[in-house]
Amino acid sequence: MTTIKATCPGCGEIDLTAEDILLRIGSQTSSNSYGFTCPDCGDFVEKPADDRIVRLLLSGGVMPMLMHIPAEALEPKQGPPIDYDDLLAFHEVLKRDDWLDELMGPHPQ
Ligand SMILES: [Zn+2]
Structure with a gap:
């Protein structure tokens, strides 16, 4: 089994x-x-992991735990929240055949 060296603030270098x-x-x-x-x-030590550390830990067999934060949650928000009128307008758009084009906006090129 691979030994991974880490540093505890109190004890110095330890083997994990x-x-x-x-x-x-x-x-x-x-x-x-x-x-x-x-x-x-027995202290729990937590540290930031940069790319190099992540690669090192993964190659040592550490199973990553993915913290799921939807990308939408991190997007900057603009404008007022969606209200009933917006929903109605959306409903009207969906009744048309070209609703997808409308939603996607003008195509590049
Ligand atoms: Zn320690």
Whole structure:
């Protein structure tokens, strides 16, 4: 089994196995993190994981945990919330044959 070296703030360098490590993959690289319970002091240590660390942990057999945040939730929001009139307008558009073209907007080219 692969030994993975990690650093505990209190104990210094420690040896872990892939099962000891919790690797969280977020929707953005900056939200990736890994954590482990230090075998020496029992503290839970959590640190950000950059691309290099993620690759290292994956190659060591750590199973990633995907944190599902829908991309829509991270989009900047503009304008007022959808109301009943918007829904009605949408309903009207769907009755037409070219509703998909209407929704997709002008084609590039
Ligand atoms: Zn420790």
